[in-house]
Amino acid sequence: MGNEPSSTMNIKNNIKLDATDRKILEILQKNSNITNAQLAKEIGLSPAPTLERVNKLETSGVIRSYHAVIDPASVGLGVSTFVMASLKGHNKENINKFITAIKMVDEVVECHHITGSGDFILKIVCADIAAYQQLMLDKVSNIEVVDSLQSMVILSTFKDSKSLPIPG
Template structure:
């Protein structure tokens, strides 16, 4: 996707919607200093251009009974494109995997898994992960306390610099 330059109003719209995706168009327009029609046009353009992917509720994990978060480091047994793709597909298909990244270092993938408790993780590990033939090694890291999660993306790197002015740090 080609880089599309955003102006200050676009950035204010994105920041406001990251903070509260339920803002009405009128509330959003008031916050960013536009009238409702141009604000709605900008939001639709940001959606169309892929800056805004979706709107959803962020649920409290503990309230819905998902009290255990496990960060799982997975090493692929025999490095090949087919094995990596098969593992990616398997991880994507598991609803307990809420985030997954291909990484460098000692592991090939890092998956964030949420489950009800240790017994539920044991079942997932033994019944669904360890049976995958392309997995060579798994290391589980249990979250003790969630310090930061579901944070808004930082957008300061997208601000245009004003000529003659030092960039904000």
Template sequence: MSTHLDKIDLHIIRLLQKDGRITNLQLSTEVGLSPAPTLERVRKLENNGYIKSYHANVNEEALGFGIKTFIQITVNLNLPDSRNNFIRKISEIDEVVECYHVTGESDFLLKVIVRDMHAFEVLVLEKFSKIEEINHQASMMVISTVKKNAVLPMDAG
């Protein structure tokens, strides 16, 4: 990702973050270029790793996923290769949709999405309990989402 991004590249990224299904014609109109150079810029952004992929933003609740939880995890550093073993094991659990290695009192922050409390219980008691690298965990249930923005703050200083 050594390519320098100009204002048009940043504008393209901003627009694609808001609507990944925008047509190349609409995109070219928005950025003030003809379709061919716009498509070329999008391809360069993809090839240089600035745009990693395109996804549908689905409604978790409409699909029956009613419980969203953040879980702080502290790993047992006395076990050999505990961090890497934890990462490998947690990566195999589908309900863990995001995992961050963080600073502070915990080592990792997980974002977990499950259908209901029973599914959360199964996750904690049957899956997490088998991960010996977990020394401590603390769960925070999401009551409601106040702000969720998939668009990076490109204009923020």
């Protein structure tokens, strides 16, 4: 382990990423629809070893999935909010109850366990303010372990990158 070159990065499951793997990840984050032949050309390998590397990244869990990035407004989702949720007690049972309940709410597109004044931060998307209000009244505030909620409506977004900066 101490003899590893600095251009190789260790990640979970002891997978090693070299410069070529990092380049593959950068390219796929920008365009997951790229063909294997195009990807191979961009990284300077033939198609067979390129496909082998991508498969290794997928089976090891480095690449978890591929998604289309959809413009929320174009599908009728005009309101996005962040909601800080504080629980009645910050114990394992309440945390698990909250997580189980929040996973059932489709409008919650992100849920993060956080430090600070709240316990969780949620990103919620809805059609409009009326739909958001109904969601909060009917579902989120009715989760039995929720003590308080603080909403922040997103007025505009200036950066919403889905690409991770690959170290190396």
